Amino acid sequence: MPLIEIRNACKGYGHNGSRTEVLKDISLSVEEGEFVVIVGYSGSGKSTLINLLSGLVKPDSGEALIEGRTITGPGPDRGLVFQNYSLLPWLTVEENIALAVDEVFKDWTAEQRRAHVARHIAMVKLSHAAHKLPRELSGGMRQRVSVARTLAMNPRVLLMDEPLSALDALTRATLQDEISEIWQSNKTTVIWITNDPDEAILVADKVIPLLPTAPATLGEPILVNLERPRDRRTINHDPAFKKLRARLINTLLDAKGRTKSKTSLKLNLPDILPEDLTQVNSIEFLTRRGPKRRHESKNEEVEVAA
Amino acid sequence: MHPLIQKYKLDSIFLPLLAILITCLFWYVIAGKSVITEKTDDFGDKIKVTKREGLSADLPTPAETWTASKPYIVDPFAKRGELDQGILRFTWMSLVLVAQGYFIALVIGTPIGFLLGLSRQFTKAFDPIIQVLRPVSPLAWLPLGMILFSGVKVVNGDGRTTFGASDAAALFTIAICAMWPTVMNTAVGVRAVPVDYLNVARVLRLSRWKTLWKVLVPATLPYMFTGFRLSLGIAWLVIVAVEMLTGRPGVGGFLWQQYNANSYAHIILCILTIGVVGYVLDRLMSVIEGRFKTA
Numbered sequence: 001m002p003l004i005e006i007r008n009a010c011k012g013y014g015h016n017g018s019r020t021e022v023l024k025d026i027s028l029s030v031e032e033g034e035f036v037v038i039v040g041y042s043g044s045g046k047s048t049l050i051n052l053l054s055g056l057v058k059p060d061s062g063e064a065l066i067e068g069r070t071i072t073g074p075g076p077d078r079g080l081v082f083q084n085y086s087l088l089p090w091l092t093v094e095e096n097i098a099l100a101v102d103e104v105f106k107d108w109t110a111e112q113r114r115a116h117v118a119r120h121i122a123m124v125k126l127s128h129a130a131h132k133l134p135r136e137l138s139g140g141m142r143q144r145v146s147v148a149r150t151l152a153m154n155p156r157v158l159l160m161d162e163p164l165s166a167l168d169a170l171t172r173a174t175l176q177d178e179i180s181e182i183w184q185s186n187k188t189t190v191i192w193i194t195n196d197p198d199e200a201i202l203v204a205d206k207v208i209p210l211l212p213t214a215p216a217t218l219g220e221p222i223l224v225n226l227e228r229p230r231d232r233r234t235i236n237h238d239p240a241f242k243k244l245r246a247r248l249i250n251t252l253l254d255a256k257g258r259t260k261s262k263t264s265l266k267l268n269l270p271d272i273l274p275e276d277l278t279q280v281n282s283i284e285f286l287t288r289r290g291p292k293r294r295h296e297s298k299n300e301e302v303e304v305a306a
Numbered sequence: 307m308h309p310l311i312q313k314y315k316l317d318s319i320f321l322p323l324l325a326i327l328i329t330c331l332f333w334y335v336i337a338g339k340s341v342i343t344e345k346t347d348d349f350g351d352k353i354k355v356t357k358r359e360g361l362s363a364d365l366p367t368p369a370e371t372w373t374a375s376k377p378y379i380v381d382p383f384a385k386r387g388e389l390d391q392g393i394l395r396f397t398w399m400s401l402v403l404v405a406q407g408y409f410i411a412l413v414i415g416t417p418i419g420f421l422l423g424l425s426r427q428f429t430k431a432f433d434p435i436i437q438v439l440r441p442v443s444p445l446a447w448l449p450l451g452m453i454l455f456s457g458v459k460v461v462n463g464d465g466r467t468t469f470g471a472s473d474a475a476a477l478f479t480i481a482i483c484a485m486w487p488t489v490m491n492t493a494v495g496v497r498a499v500p501v502d503y504l505n506v507a508r509v510l511r512l513s514r515w516k517t518l519w520k521v522l523v524p525a526t527l528p529y530m531f532t533g534f535r536l537s538l539g540i541a542w543l544v545i546v547a548v549e550m551l552t553g554r555p556g557v558g559g560f561l562w563q564q565y566n567a568n569s570y571a572h573i574i575l576c577i578l579t580i581g582v583v584g585y586v587l588d589r590l591m592s593v594i595e596g597r598f599k600t601a
Contacts, residue, residue, distance in 0.1 A: 054509065056505060056508065056509075073508070074505075074508045074509040074511065075509075075511055076509070076510065076511060078509075079509075080505075080509050082502060082505070082506075084502060086502040086503065086505065086506050088503060088506065088520070088521065088524070088525075090524040090525075090527075099510065099512075099520060100510050103510045103511065103512055103516070104510070153510075
């Protein structure tokens with residue numbers, strides 16, 4: 001049995017008139033210990049997809065399940081790492097993580113919980129900043145706190161909603177490596193959402209493209225069987241990596257291409273007919289009924305991106 | 307001297323002083339001046355007649371104001387009689403009353419603000435009432451307070467009333483007038499709590515109680531304190547009206563009593579005191595407010 005899955009889920013927003021379907025016929029199943037990355041364009045419904053799994057959003061039809069049970073709401077078994085960190089700014093790093101730990105492990109002693117918090121702060125290499133407030137930390141450090149907070153809940157699945165999108169490229173690379181390392185040491189199931197194909201192939205076991213059809217659908221999964229640990233400096237020249245990346249990007253681009261549709265627009269051409277200006281002083285010119293128009297409209301077919 | 311320090315001195319010392327001087331000059335020009343003329347009366351004796359002349363004949367000049375106010379300022383805690391006390395003594399009485407009314411306003415206003423911010427139905431139901439009651443003047447609330455609390459009477463051992471209907475009405479008036487900024491700002495603050503923070507609370511499955519205290523209240527604090535600051539300003543505005551109408555001793559009561567006693571200089575003393583105290587209170591609150599600003 002897969003650990004977490006979505007069966008034929010559809011989701012749209014808005015009411016009858018202005019309704020937009022975001023996701024259609026989404027089916028996804030992730031086994032225990034898998035590292036799955038879902039890649040898609042910005043605004044194609046990636047966040048909605050992960051929120052179906054986290055329970056923050058309910059599907060219109062179909063269902064989301066964890067260990068065979070329908071997901072009815074958010075819970076600590078599915079740790080969610082937010083794109084914008086969502087640390088509480090009035091709590092220190094330690095307190096932010098403790099808030100989660102105290103809630104999830106109510107039956108532990110205070111000492112156990114404190115040790116658990118300290119271990120997770122150390123895991124993301126932030127022991128020196130344990131008593132700092134989020135605003136005193138850089139973006140990368142904040143996201144590490146967020147990852148630590150989520151992992152400290154010992155979730156069955158780690159859901160990451162574009163965790164590194166708000167970071168600069170260098171920090172992002174470092175964090176990709178760190179998260180990969182952490183995953184290799186504890187093998188939590190991860191579902192990671194991103195818009196970066198390179199990032200996807202670098203960290204994932206399985207990459208699933210979210211195709212930008214309207215509404216979006218999931219494409220064929222691409223298995224990434226590259227050796228771990230993957231070294232970002234050498235992997236760029238690895239033919240297997242290049243092939244996977246080309247395949248992934250082509251899948252996404254092809255789907256984008258197919259979404260272009262044809263539509264016809266009625267274009268009004270400027271149609272005032274030329275007049276003889278040598279007759280400006282004549283009576284006829286003064287009594288004329290304005291400029292003459294050809295009164296024609298022409299149809300033209302133009303290609304527009306949907 | 308360093309040019310920057312020079313500039314600072316010019317901007318923040320010299321310019322305000324200049325403005326004060328101009329204002330005092332204007333005051334002096336429109337104020338009445340005593341003119342003494344010698345006249346022969348019906349019995350043939352020479353007498354001195356003092357007459358006040360000027361644009362506003364009864365308005366005392368700055369110098370007269372100072373002379374008349376001096377005993378109240380140099381001995382600010384003197385108690386010469388129930389209605390003749392040092393200015394700070396009066397101010398202190400007013401402040402105590404304001405503090406009590408303000409405290410009631412916060413205790414009632416903050417939860418109402420939270421309810422308004424959290425519940426759409428509650429907002430829909432109570433918004434019309436609040437919008438109608440909000441602009442009502444303190445002068446209108448006080449008589450209602452008198453009626454509401456007409457039965458209130460706390461008597462001490464000697465048989466003297468320590469807390470009567472007028473005290474209750476005064477507190478009621480201050481509380482109900484000062485409450486609205488707290489109510490409105492808290493409601494706005496609660497509505498402005500980022501969805502992300504609430505999602506964190508949902509993902510962690512925090513209980514309602516814990517969500518309130520760990521997420522909602524800290525996220526709303528900056529807004530709440532803005533409301534608290536505005537409320538304090540209003541409470542201080544209301545005190546004068548309340549003391550005038552109830553005749554309680556205090557800075558506003560003193561003002562009204564001095565008006566009735568024709569000692570106009572003391573009115574100006576009271577106005578300046580009220581202004582300065584209001585300004586100090588506002589500064590204090592904005593310092594506290596600044597401490598609660600988060601990220």
